[in-house]
Amino acid sequence: MTFQTATGLETSGKTSRVRLVVPVLAIASRLLRIALPILSILGFWYLAILLSGLPEFVIPRPEQVLATLIADREMIWQHLLLTLSAALLGFVCANLVGIGLAMILTLLPMLRSLVMPTAVAIRNVPYVALATVLALASGDNMVSKVTIISIAGFFPVLVNTVRGLQSVDQVVLDRMHVLNAGPWRVFWQVRMPYALPFIIAAQEIVGSSSIVVAVAAEWMISSSGLGFVINRAMAQYRGDQVYAVALLAALMSFGIYMFLQFVSRRVSWNSYR
Amino acid sequence: MAHGGLEYVLLLDDWTTYPGIPYRQGAFAMSLAIGYRNVSRRFGVTQALASINFEVAAGEFVALVGPSGCGKSTLLRLAADLDQPSTGTVHIGDQPPSEARRQLKIGLVSQRPAVLPWKRAVEDVRVTQRITRRNQFDAAALLADFGLGEHQMKLPRQLSGGMLQRVNFASAIAHDPDVLLMDEPFSALDEMKREELGIWLGETLRRRPKTTLFVTHHIDEAVMLADRVLVFSPAPGRIIADIAVETPRPRRADFRADPKFVELTARIRHLLFDTPFQVMTA
Numbered sequence: 001m002t003f004q005t006a007t008g009l010e011t012s013g014k015t016s017r018v019r020l021v022v023p024v025l026a027i028a029s030r031l032l033r034i035a036l037p038i039l040s041i042l043g044f045w046y047l048a049i050l051l052s053g054l055p056e057f058v059i060p061r062p063e064q065v066l067a068t069l070i071a072d073r074e075m076i077w078q079h080l081l082l083t084l085s086a087a088l089l090g091f092v093c094a095n096l097v098g099i100g101l102a103m104i105l106t107l108l109p110m111l112r113s114l115v116m117p118t119a120v121a122i123r124n125v126p127y128v129a130l131a132t133v134l135a136l137a138s139g140d141n142m143v144s145k146v147t148i149i150s151i152a153g154f155f156p157v158l159v160n161t162v163r164g165l166q167s168v169d170q171v172v173l174d175r176m177h178v179l180n181a182g183p184w185r186v187f188w189q190v191r192m193p194y195a196l197p198f199i200i201a202a203q204e205i206v207g208s209s210s211i212v213v214a215v216a217a218e219w220m221i222s223s224s225g226l227g228f229v230i231n232r233a234m235a236q237y238r239g240d241q242v243y244a245v246a247l248l249a250a251l252m253s254f255g256i257y258m259f260l261q262f263v264s265r266r267v268s269w270n271s272y273r
Numbered sequence: 274m275a276h277g278g279l280e281y282v283l284l285l286d287d288w289t290t291y292p293g294i295p296y297r298q299g300a301f302a303m304s305l306a307i308g309y310r311n312v313s314r315r316f317g318v319t320q321a322l323a324s325i326n327f328e329v330a331a332g333e334f335v336a337l338v339g340p341s342g343c344g345k346s347t348l349l350r351l352a353a354d355l356d357q358p359s360t361g362t363v364h365i366g367d368q369p370p371s372e373a374r375r376q377l378k379i380g381l382v383s384q385r386p387a388v389l390p391w392k393r394a395v396e397d398v399r400v401t402q403r404i405t406r407r408n409q410f411d412a413a414a415l416l417a418d419f420g421l422g423e424h425q426m427k428l429p430r431q432l433s434g435g436m437l438q439r440v441n442f443a444s445a446i447a448h449d450p451d452v453l454l455m456d457e458p459f460s461a462l463d464e465m466k467r468e469e470l471g472i473w474l475g476e477t478l479r480r481r482p483k484t485t486l487f488v489t490h491h492i493d494e495a496v497m498l499a500d501r502v503l504v505f506s507p508a509p510g511r512i513i514a515d516i517a518v519e520t521p522r523p524r525r526a527d528f529r530a531d532p533k534f535v536e537l538t539a540r541i542r543h544l545l546f547d548t549p550f551q552v553m554t555a
Contacts (some may be wrong), residue, residue, distance in 0.1 A: 060352035178353050178379050179448070181404045189400075193391055269391030 057239040065247065068240040074221040075085055076229065080248060086142060087252075089147020091248040097150060098157025098197065106165040106191065107183075127213070128220065135221040145225070148217040153206040158197065164198025165191045193269060199241040200264040207260045211253040215245075304484045305366035305378060305451045307352055312361035313509075314347050317470040319507035321347050325361070327503060327512060334478065334485040334522060336495035338541060339505025345488045348510070349454050352486060353381050354511035365452055375454070377405045380450035380483070384457040388429045394440045395425040400448045405448035415443050419477070435466040439473075446481065453483040459494065468526070471497055475523030492541045496534055497524060504544050514544050 042062055049059055056064070069076065099118070105112050127148060134144035168191055176186045218227025226245045233241035265271050302368045306330040314322040317549040321344040329335045337345040345348060351363045363371035373379055388397045393397040398412035406429040419439045429437055436450075438458060443481045446453065458474075459467040471494055478485065489495050496518055520528060528534050 169385070171383040171387040171389070172389065174353070174355055174383060175445070176404070178374060178381040179401060179404045180375055180377060184461045185404065190389065193389070203398060271379060 001018065017068070036267075057237045060240040060243055064240050065243045066239075069244045069247075072241065076226075076244065079225050079245075080252075081227050081250070083211070083218060083227070085223065086131070086145040086217075086225065087210040089142070089146045089150060090153060090214065091207060091210040093150035094153030095157055095203075098154040098202070099161050101158050101159030102165060102195075105162055107187070119155065119158060119227070123152060127152060127216065131217055131220045142220060142221050145214060145217050149150050149210050149213045149234040152213040153210055156205045157202045160198040160202035161195055164195025167198065168194045192259065197264075197268045197270050200260070200268050203206075203260045203264070204257060208253040211223055211249055215249050304482060305373070305484060306331045306333075307452055307484060308364045309348070310362050310364075312348070312351065312358045312363060314344065314351065314356070315453045317358045318448050322358075323511050325510070325512060327486055327515065329486055331484055332482050333501065334499045336489055336499035336502045336543070337397070337505060338489055338492055338495045338502060339510060340507045340545065341490065343505040344508060344510030345505055346456050348379070349486060349488050351454050352452070353379055353414045353454050360470075363377075376533040377407065377448050380445045380453045382442055382445045382453065382455040382458045384460055386429065386437045388437065388440055388444060390429050393426050393428055394421060394432065394443075397429075397440060398443050401444045401447040407448040409449060410447055412443075413445065415447060416440070419443055420473075420547070436460050438462065439468060442474075442477075449485060453478075453485040455485065455487045455492065457488055458519060460490070467494065470521070471499045472526055474498065479519065479523050492538050492545070493529065496541070497528060498522070502537075502541060505539055514541075516541065 011098055049061060052059060060068075083165050101115065105115060121128070130151060131144070131148055134147055138147075172190060173186070176190060181189075214225065215227040215230070218225035219231050220227070222228050226249055230242050233245070242259050284463060293399060307415065309325045309327050312322060312325040313320070327335075337348065339345050341555060347356060351358050352365065352370055352385070354374040363370055368376070370376075370379070388394075392400060395412050395416055398415060399408075402408040402410075402412060412427055413422075416422065416439075421436060421439055421443070424432060424436055429440070432440065438461075442458070461468050462470065475498055487495070487499060499518055500522065502516045502518065503512050503513075504516065505511065506513045516537060518533075520531070
């Protein structure tokens with residue numbers, strides 16, 4: 001009897017200590033998960049400066065880049081907005097074209113041999129050539145930027161959506177046939193939900209690459225946006241500005257990726273609980 | 274003849290329309306008969322089915338057994354309007370399958386559950402009802418009736434194989450079709466679950482009678498559940514025997530120990546496994 005009481009007391013003492021320790025550990029591990037990548041990036045950065053021996057305008061120190069970000073914030077913000085809006089518009093167009101084409105190709109399969117080779121060809125033209133042609137055709141403006149981003153992005157959406165629309169289980173299609181469901185209903189209530197996880201997977205690719213492509217397009221043909229800032233800064237030996245802009249673009253790209261993952265976990269039926 | 278008991282075994286040439294078992298008629302005025310007349314089906318050069326003639330009377334339960342690839346599933350697909358015969362006709366009531374399908378008279382239970390992976394059990398049953406615009410059954414009550422009361426808000430991947438097949442069945446009959454076409458519905462389940470669901474199906478059909486065509490490769494299951502068992506030859510599939518199981522349905526689990534059950538399953542086994550040898554020595 002006494003023995004049991006003693007063990008009982010000991011256990012309760014343990015649990016109260018555990019109750020205190022567990023959340024502290026959880027917070028610590030969460031902090032570490034955020035801090036570690038930043039620390040490792042900074043560490044490698046300093047290591048690169050130390051080992052390469054390159055001049056400051058080629059590889060500036062992190063604190064210098066931060067200072068530039070703060071000092072030039074108005075100019076950078078202005079160009080950042082331009083890049084972001086081009087990326088966003090391109091992202092939306094890539095999806096409209098990709099999903100739209102996939103729907104057409106699924107409803108009218110005989111068009112597939114007509115459209116797919118062209119889609120593959122356009123996808124495989126180097127963006128540099130495309131950018132040059134577009135700059136010649138419509139000049140340095142939003143239209144050419146958005147077009148390049150859409151062309152770079154529509155293909156993964158198209159391929160994934162087609163695959164998703166075809167991933168429908170045949171027994172489900174048989175069931176719909178026996179229940180006399182119309183083709184429209186089958187498309188929207190069976191095929192599209194089946195395709196949803198595939199479409200979302202494509203967003204993770206297209207979403208983050210649209211920023212990268214937007215910056216590249218601006219670098220080549222534009223007189224505005226983050227890509228242009230990089231171009232101009234390089235001509236003025238302003239490595240700190242290049243790094244500042246690159247850091248922002250990378251952060252945005254990463255942010256979009258994380259956001260899309262967050263959304264997909266809530267939208268996609270294969271992650272329902 | 275190597276085996277007696279011709280009262281059970283009717284060769285194809287002696288084909289007759291079975292009247293069904295008398296005590297069931299009348300109770301099933303709403304059910305429809307299914308008929309196959311001179312049906313054959315050819316896929317390219319492969320003859321899958323050769324001159325099939327039989328009738329499933331209204332309210333009757335007919336099981337089709339035969340080796341893999343003998344065309345028994347094709348036969349079912351013909352009745353479901355999922356495939357067309359190369360020659361001959363299929364009818365449900367007095368209509369072709371396409372018309373019966375349009376009038377929502379067909380319920381199809383597939384081997385793999387035809388449920389939508391993003392729909393919870395009760396929602397999946399409602400999908401059938403929404404598409405067919407028939408909701409005389411309450412979906413939740415139907416599932417509760419099938420022993421799934423506490424599982425009706427689960428997603429397909431949260432359900433076991435046996436439970437999933439019950440949801441599949443509920444979704445297949447939620448519009449109250451007249452005929453039920455079942456294609457190896459329990460073949461993905463283990464032996465115990467299969468027997469349990471067989472008993473459950475028998476009981477369910479007693480309460481909601483339907484003309485049933487049941488494809489299986491399990492001889493025991495066929496004899497346990499059916500009024501008649503049609504035995505098929507290897508491809509091209511032909512009916513080599515039409516065996517009546519006269520014990521009233523639904524049968525209890527102990528029917529498996531009944532001498533009649535033992536005799537019938539032994540006879541079907543003999544027909545299925547000895548047939549090629551008879552052909553060779555003939």
